Amino acid sequence: MNEREVLSNYVYQIVASLVASGVEQVVVSPGSRSTPLAYAFASTKELTLHRQVDERAAGFYALGLAKATAKPVVLLCTSGTAGANYYPAIVEAKYARVPLIVLTADRPHELREVGAPQTINQVRLYGENVKWSAEFPIPDEAPQTLPYIERHTVRAVTIATTAPFGPVHLNIPFREPLVIDFKTQLQRVSFVKSFTNDLTPSKQTLAEFTSIIEQTKNGIIIVGELPLGTDTKALWNFVRELKWPVMIESLSNLRTEVPEDCQVFAITTYDALMKNERFKRNVRPQTVIRFGAQPISKFLMQFIAQSNPLHYIVIDEDPMFRDSTHSSTHFIHALPGEWLSEIEISHVETELAYIEFWKTADLLAADAIAKYGQTANDEGAYVQLMLESLHEGTDIFVSSSMPIRDIDTFLPVLNNDIQVFANRGTNGIDGVTSTALGFSNGRANRKTYLLIGDLAFLHDANAFVASRYQDCDLTVIVLNNDGGGIFSYLPQAKVEAHYEELFGTPTALAFEQVATMYDMEYVKVTSKEQFLATITSEKQQSLKLIEVFTNREENVKEHRALWTRINEVIEQWLDML
Incomplete structure (x- = not known):
């Protein structure tokens, strides 16, 4: 075989292995050294190709696609610092448990560490921020090469999609010439299938879990952001069985699908309620069961730590379970699933007065929020x-800082299939717009809105370059308070010296020209009437930017006034008991 045939067979073997493993989406950032794989991906009809020239934005775009589909997405870039620009998205993917298959093309070994251009040390580039990494051999005619790269490619996808999901990295060196033969067919894949185990507790674990439940008089359930693809029916059956109050975080996407017979157990105003000391003293739980990630509410987690429950059971798909309070007493290595419906509880000791106490307070707080x-x-x-x-x-899709907190505060119990997503693996504000664009393309059958602050929007303003290469459909709502609004709620805000220059960081920027640059429909909003009119009207273009101008000081004042009103209502109610 000539060099081109060897190279073609090599890259099409990688592509065939990815397709056979269930990969459907590929995000490519064009570059020279990645040419062979880019050609192979572009010429494979089984794959949908997405392009983004900015690798940093491309990484988050792929993250959004994977979050939307709950399937692995491939990222491909050239050699050098291109791969380093994927780093923020890879870190988010690790902590958010999102399956990414990162392919970095590389120079051959003889060009490394000798001053060759566009060459850095890419081996294990992402360190411990990927679940697994490997370097492939240079394409050659050795009979072992194709079987090796086939199985390593399959292994990469299997590891990325085994609980907990996460990113993997394959570094792939190529020598010139880099052009392939497009007539090459996808290579035969000899590896048939990976069988992985369902994460379900043992009979012994279930017996002890059941025993704890049966002995509990006052217990609560917390549901945070759940693993991708979780079937929530079993969770609701579990709630029906226990009849415990359940703290439902907005990112769990359970708030908008609460069955009618479970609404009495659904608590959404816990963050506000946790600001009242008398209320907290009355609801200290004996047992806490938590599914999913830790909730957004710092006050709820502080309450758990202060309550020091007899049993705090964390159910997580990763042995490195999440518990920043260091107060958990039990860990169950499992995914939420049918095993919850199979638990046989002979009796539940939960006191009806405890449930009613929680729900009454929740309804009082919800009423105050509704009138806000x-x-x-x-x-x-x-x-x-x-x-x-x-x-x-x-x-x-919601940015970190204040937008996600406002969503968690103001999203009531509904039954209208509105779903909320965010990058909460590391809680950063970088790459949010790119993630939302990828997410919207992954769920093209649904409308997607992005709620974001001005600094987070500025961080990722070049995300819209992606719209020059593929169709993008997104409505962006920028809450522009000219700076970092969340710092106004923190102790730093009480120290006048250097506050604005270090934390407020006003830029005096508006984004109409960004909209013009990318042919986006633009609406400037300064009143609620304007906002209602534009958010309920049909879009004129697939990309729409709604810029809402607000005031940081007013935001703090109104939020604190709401917390005060809720506290007063709860105090009056407690006085009447």
Whole structure:
């Protein structure tokens, strides 16, 4: 075989192995050294190709695709610092448990560490931030090469999609010439299938778990962001069985699918309730069961730690289970699933008064929150108005900092299939727009809105380059308070010296010209009436930017006034008991 045939067979073997392993989406950042694989991906009809020239944005775009589909997505870039620009998205993928298959093309070994251009040390580039990494051999005619790269490719996908999901890295060196033969067919894949085990507890574990439940008089369930692809029916059956109050975080996507017979157990205002000391003293749980990631609410987690429950059971798909409070007493290595429906509880000791106490307080706080927008004109009021106005079957991608906290505060119990997603693996504000664009392309049958602050939007303004290469459909709502709004709620805000230059960081920027640059529909909003009119109107273009101008000081004032009102209502109620 000539060099081109060897190279063609090599890259098509990789592609065939990826396809056979269930990969459907590939995000490519064009470059020279990755040419052979880029050609192979582009010429394979079984794959959908996405392009983004900025590798940093491309990494988050792929992250969004994988979050939307709960399937592995391939990232491909050239050699040098291109791969380093994937790093923030890979770190997020690790901690958010999202399956990415990262392919970095590399120079051959003889060009490394000798001053060759566009060459860095790419072996194990991402360190412990990937689940597994490997370097492939240079393409050659050795009979062992194709079987080796086939099985390592399959292994990479299997590891990425085995609980807990996460990113993997394959470094692939190529010598010139880099052009392949497009007539080459996908190589035969001899590896048939990987069989992995379901993560379910043993009979002994279930017996002890059941015993704890049966002995509990006052228990609560916490549901945070769940693993990708979780079937929530079993969780609701579990709630029905226990009849315990369940703290439902917005990112769990259980709030908008609460069955009617479970609404009495659903608690959504826990963050506000946890600001009242008297209430907390009355609801200290004997047992806490937590599914999914730790919730957004710092106050809820502080309450758990302070309560020091007799049993705090964390159910997680990773042996490195998440518990920043260091107060858990039991860990169950499992994914939420049918095993929950199979638990046979002979009796439940939960006191009815405990459930009623939680629910009464929740309804009082929810009523105060529902009335918030009648007088307030801050970001919370805009978020509340958005949630009231969106149609069924809508996705909201939310930035970290205040946007996700406002969603968690103002999203009530609904039954309208509005779902909420965010990058909460590391809680960063970088790459949010790119993730939302990838996410929207992964769920093209649903409308996607991005709720984001001005600094997070500025971080990733070049995300829209992706729209020059493939169709993108997204409505972006930028809450522009000219700076870092979340710091206004922190102790730093009470120290006047250097606050604005270090934390407030105003830029005095507006984003109409960004919209113009990318042919986006643009609407400037300064009132709730304007906002309601534009969010309920049909888009004129596939990309729409709604810029809502708000005031940081007003936001803090209104939010604290809400917390005060809820606290007063709870105090009055407690006084009457």
